[in-house]
Amino acid sequence: MSSDVTLKQIAEALDLSTMTVSRAINNRENVSGKTREKVLEKARTMGYIPNDLAKSLVSRKTYTIGVVIPKITHAFFPEVVRGIEEVTKTCNYQLFLTNADEQFELEKEAVNTLQAKRVDGILVSTSITKHDHSFYDNILKSGTKVVFFDRYIDNFGVSRVSVNDYESSRQITEHLINVHEYDKIGYLQGPENVSIAQQRYRGYREALTTHDIPINESWIILGGFQETDGYQAMQKILELSEQRRPHAILAVNDPSAIGAMKAIKEAGLSIPEDIAVVGFTDDIRASYLEVPLTTVQQPAYEVGKRAAKKLIQIIENEDEPAENIEIQTSLKIRKSCGC
Amino acid sequence: MSSDVTLKQIAEALDLSTMTVSRAINNRENVSGKTREKVLEKARTMGYIPNDLAKSLVSRKTYTIGVVIPKITHAFFPEVVRGIEEVTKTCNYQLFLTNADEQFELEKEAVNTLQAKRVDGILVSTSITKHDHSFYDNILKSGTKVVFFDRYIDNFGVSRVSVNDYESSRQITEHLINVHEYDKIGYLQGPENVSIAQQRYRGYREALTTHDIPINESWIILGGFQETDGYQAMQKILELSEQRRPHAILAVNDPSAIGAMKAIKEAGLSIPEDIAVVGFTDDIRASYLEVPLTTVQQPAYEVGKRAAKKLIQIIENEDEPAENIEIQTSLKIRKSCGC
DNA sequence: TTGTAGGCGTTATCAC
DNA sequence: GTGATAACGCCTACAA
Numbered sequence: 001m002s003s004d005v006t007l008k009q010i011a012e013a014l015d016l017s018t019m020t021v022s023r024a025i026n027n028r029e030n031v032s033g034k035t036r037e038k039v040l041e042k043a044r045t046m047g048y049i050p051n052d053l054a055k056s057l058v059s060r061k062t063y064t065i066g067v068v069i070p071k072i073t074h075a076f077f078p079e080v081v082r083g084i085e086e087v088t089k090t091c092n093y094q095l096f097l098t099n100a101d102e103q104f105e106l107e108k109e110a111v112n113t114l115q116a117k118r119v120d121g122i123l124v125s126t127s128i129t130k131h132d133h134s135f136y137d138n139i140l141k142s143g144t145k146v147v148f149f150d151r152y153i154d155n156f157g158v159s160r161v162s163v164n165d166y167e168s169s170r171q172i173t174e175h176l177i178n179v180h181e182y183d184k185i186g187y188l189q190g191p192e193n194v195s196i197a198q199q200r201y202r203g204y205r206e207a208l209t210t211h212d213i214p215i216n217e218s219w220i221i222l223g224g225f226q227e228t229d230g231y232q233a234m235q236k237i238l239e240l241s242e243q244r245r246p247h248a249i250l251a252v253n254d255p256s257a258i259g260a261m262k263a264i265k266e267a268g269l270s271i272p273e274d275i276a277v278v279g280f281t282d283d284i285r286a287s288y289l290e291v292p293l294t295t296v297q298q299p300a301y302e303v304g305k306r307a308a309k310k311l312i313q314i315i316e317n318e319d320e321p322a323e324n325i326e327i328q329t330s331l332k333i334r335k336s337c338g339c
Numbered sequence: 340m341s342s343d344v345t346l347k348q349i350a351e352a353l354d355l356s357t358m359t360v361s362r363a364i365n366n367r368e369n370v371s372g373k374t375r376e377k378v379l380e381k382a383r384t385m386g387y388i389p390n391d392l393a394k395s396l397v398s399r400k401t402y403t404i405g406v407v408i409p410k411i412t413h414a415f416f417p418e419v420v421r422g423i424e425e426v427t428k429t430c431n432y433q434l435f436l437t438n439a440d441e442q443f444e445l446e447k448e449a450v451n452t453l454q455a456k457r458v459d460g461i462l463v464s465t466s467i468t469k470h471d472h473s474f475y476d477n478i479l480k481s482g483t484k485v486v487f488f489d490r491y492i493d494n495f496g497v498s499r500v501s502v503n504d505y506e507s508s509r510q511i512t513e514h515l516i517n518v519h520e521y522d523k524i525g526y527l528q529g530p531e532n533v534s535i536a537q538q539r540y541r542g543y544r545e546a547l548t549t550h551d552i553p554i555n556e557s558w559i560i561l562g563g564f565q566e567t568d569g570y571q572a573m574q575k576i577l578e579l580s581e582q583r584r585p586h587a588i589l590a591v592n593d594p595s596a597i598g599a600m601k602a603i604k605e606a607g608l609s610i611p612e613d614i615a616v617v618g619f620t621d622d623i624r625a626s627y628l629e630v631p632l633t634t635v636q637q638p639a640y641e642v643g644k645r646a647a648k649k650l651i652q653i654i655e656n657e658d659e660p661a662e663n664i665e666i667q668t669s670l671k672i673r674k675s676c677g678c
Numbered sequence: 679t680t681g682t683a684g685g686c687g688t689t690a691t692c693a694c
Numbered sequence: 695g696t697g698a699t700a701a702c703g704c705c706t707a708c709a710a
Binding site for chain 2: 702703704705706
Binding site for chain 3: 355356357358359362369370371374393395396397398399
């Protein structure tokens with residue numbers, strides 16, 4: 001902590017009261033022009049830096065927002081953070097960034113720490129969904145303001161900003177069915193208890209069902225969000241004999257799709273001729289790949305912006321209602337689907 | 340801010356003094372087992388959350404580190420942040436993340452705010468180099484602990500963790516000269532006042548000079564760190580007639596190189612046959628590109644780790660000496676250079 | 679083992 | 695326009 005010049009020290013140096021110095025520095029009305037100038041000058045020369053801790057203790061306001069991110073290196077999230085910052089910067093809030101590394105235990109720790117730091121509100125992309133409402137129940141009971149972004153817990157009286165995952169997943173699956181006439185479509189599934197993974201999985205199944213395509217459970221591999229997860233899941237599918245394999249794959253996200261593409265390539269097969277692959281995210285790499293990846297573009301920046309805006313509204317207006325904000329994605333048709 | 344149960348309230352509920360409650364909750368020695376249990380139980384049921392603001396005001400310690408990043412969406416930095424987190428998490432520090440958007444004005448604002456929040460130290464990747472030492476002079480005078488990472492100000496009594504930019508840039512240029520026998524090598528330069536841009540530029544020139552290759556100033560284009568900068572810079576070079584063009588390009592970083600590749604492709608030329616391109620960073624996309632990019636791999640995660648470690652040492656040990664830590668890169672030879 | 683007094687740096691409030 | 699006092703929630707130092 002820095003060498004800490006205080007209001008009191010300035011006051012003593014100037015033979016004024018602390019309050020007068022405080023008023024001068026904070027641009028309050030009731031200070032004479034002369035005094036104000038003297039104080040500001042002295043503050044400058046003494047190297048005064050206001051102590052926000054003390055301020056916050058009195059004002060019960062920190063101008064600070066906590067952000068809990070599942071995986072800082074998943075390219076989607078830095079983009080979300082940029083959106084959050086865009087908003088918080090103009091409203092003068094600072095960001096506490098924490099990485100939960102896809103682990104609920106770390107997520108809880110992070111939230112607790114943020115509460116102890118008395119952040120004005122928290123933006124969370126949570127790694128759980130159904131069970132264990134209890135944790136966030138208590139958080140809310142304590143009066144902490146929360147907005148979920150991307151990965152959320154539903155029906156909870158908590159606002160969330162997400163993407164129309166279900167609908168988008170259904171659409172990209174239908175693209176495979178309608179445009180390319182695939183009827184053998186596998187799915188690389190994400191963790192079962194994460195909202196976005198559930199929604200996307202639901203969209204996939206719905207599309208098949210609607211088109212009377214039977215669902216082949218051996219083409220649905222449970223995995224995670226990382227590239228290695230997709231790689232391993234795809235390897236399992238490739239163990240099937242050629243006749244029994246799907247001809248197209250939808251992955252829960254782009255990292256997973258990219259892992260799958262790697263496995264396919266290593267197996268000496270080509271995309272999309274042997275197996276088509278589509279993803280979800282529009283990862284920074286998607287359009288640069290050897291076979292550019294057809295995927296669902298998620299407006300990450302927008303998600304961040306909207307979530308931050310909503311949270312700040314909740315912070316600054318007690319009876320701001322909870323809201324589910326769904327941002328629309330767009331299909332990015334590239335070559336990996338066969339187009 | 341949350342509904343704030345205080346030590347005092349717990350004390351009153353239990354008819355104890357605040358101090359006893361404080362001691363019990365902070366696991367101090369001198370509390371009887373019974374009292375401790377009672378207190379902890381009550382704290383739980385009342386939903387007590389310690390107030391770090393008040394604690395920090397007394398202890399003059401926030402267990403908080405500020406991070407100033409030039410561009411959160413440049414893939415290098417999230418990876419650095421991951422490294423920082425790895426360390427801070429085990430030492431129980433929290434991270435204030437700020438994005439300076441490559442603007443020195445925003446960088447200054449960010450640092451000032453972090454000081455007001457009384458962070459224990461600051462990690463900065465700065466956007467300036469030579470002029471305007473004065474700002475960081477004052478910061479240091481105020482007793483704030485600073486460690487630079489990646490982009491630094493030199494000879495300053497401030498520790499820095501960076502990469503051997505000069506040497507690496509020289510090496511990758513020499514690869515073009517020695518292995519591929521290029522002698523017409525252009526350079527897409529970064530901002531003149533940023534340390535890493537200077538070092539890399541110096542390495543490029545040194546390599547040419549050492550090999551008695553004359554430097555053609557019309558092949559050196561001043562630009563920025565973004566993809567669009569590389570794209571525009573390359574367009575300028577492509578305006579030259581075919582005979583007057585360089586046959587290889589070194590870009591200040593990978594985004595710039597990727598932009599340049601785009602421009603080359605749009606001009607109907609092929610990489611590396613018509614023009615070879617090499618970069619610097621090993622961006623997440625580099626190995627996935629249609630023509631995989633030869634580049635210098637910067638161990639971003641390691642940079643983050645070392646910087647955070649050094650800062651925490653400085654924080655926790657007053658007379659920790661300043662240090663220049665240089666992390667070694669490695670050449671990633673792919674296809675864009677002609678290999 | 680427990681309690682009291684005072685202070686961390688700031689501001690709200692009321693008095694002059 | 696300026697100042698004195700108390701309070702924000704917690705902890706150190708000392709006393710009982």
